[in-house]
Amino acid sequence: MKVAIAGAGAVGRSIARELLRNEHEVMLVERKLDHVDPTSVPDAKWVHGDACELSLLETAGLEQYDVVIAATGDDKANLVLSLLATTEFGVARVVARVNDPRNEWLFDESWGVDVAVSTPRMLASLVEEAVSVGDLVRLMTLRKGANLVEITLPDTTALAGKPVRKLALPRDVALVTILRGDRVIVPQADDPLEGGDELLFVAAEEVEDELRALIER
Template sequence: MKVAIAGAGAVGRSIARELVRAGHSVMLLERDTANIDPAAIPDAIWAHADACELSLLESARLQDYDVVIAATGDDKANLVLSLLAKTEFGVRRVVARVNDPGNEWLFGAAWGVDVAVSTPRILASLVEEAVSVGDLVRLMTLRQGQANLVEITLPANTALAGKPIRKLALPRDAALVTILRGGRVIVPQPDDPIEGGDELLFVTSVEVEDELRQAVGR
């Protein structure tokens, strides 16, 4: 897979290293020459370019990339790049970093963003996950805000203990994708029993989150 990353600061470089390690082809776009260091990630393509300049993106052949990641420290730049990537270059998948949580509402389909990643929200979700038992915690927004990855940790004395997964009365637009139990990651099967303390991960539409909470979070 070919991935273009705008912003070669600490965040952009970390993403690039992980993707290169996984065998993907990566290009880093950076406008500040002080951040350009090909020796830091020699297997990546480095381009001195302002990611908001259409002509420079054309020179970088952004249309050849499967994914664009807008990872700069400037929300305005990330939004402009996302819109250009989607509308001008037809990039299939656009992921954008949200620096200011107050701007998160902008990072959606109208600006070409497929997935918005807000570090403050992720950290807050992890804190909630650590202390919340029996309640629904949003971990990530998917499909331009139409669905969420959510987690519900069952209390030790849950009334669902011992029941098979097929007995869960889930709303129509919710799917159980993983059970975390101790150190195990379980792909749920219909006859697998539920245990107290299980962490259940669902993909669900926003509209049925309350129904899911009532069905499982007890």
């Protein structure tokens, strides 16, 4: 897979190293000359320039890339790049970093963003996930209005002992996995639920309240 990353700060370089370890092809685009350090990620292709400039993206051949990651420290730049990658270059998947949580509402498909990653929100979600029982916690926003959400069943849940097929899930909700102790369970129709299970769902945002109500019954 070919991945273009805008922003070669600590975040961009870390993402690049991880992708290279997984044998993907990576291009790093960086505007600040003092951040351009090919020795820090020697296996990546480096481009010095502004990732919001159409001519630079054309020269870099952005249309050849499968994924664009807008990882700069500037939300405006990340939005502009996301829009250009989608509308001008037809990139299939765009992931954008959200620096200021107040701007998160902008990072959606209207700006060409498939997945928005907000570090403050993710950290808060992980804290909530660790201490919340019986409530729905949104872990990540996926593309087209879907979210990865988690619900931990209380020890006294009325669902204990019932098979997964008895969950009358709302439309546009899928149970992805069950975390039980150190086990990761791919749910089958006859698998029984237990108190303390962590249920991971992919759910459309508009049905999250229905899902919450179902689990709380």
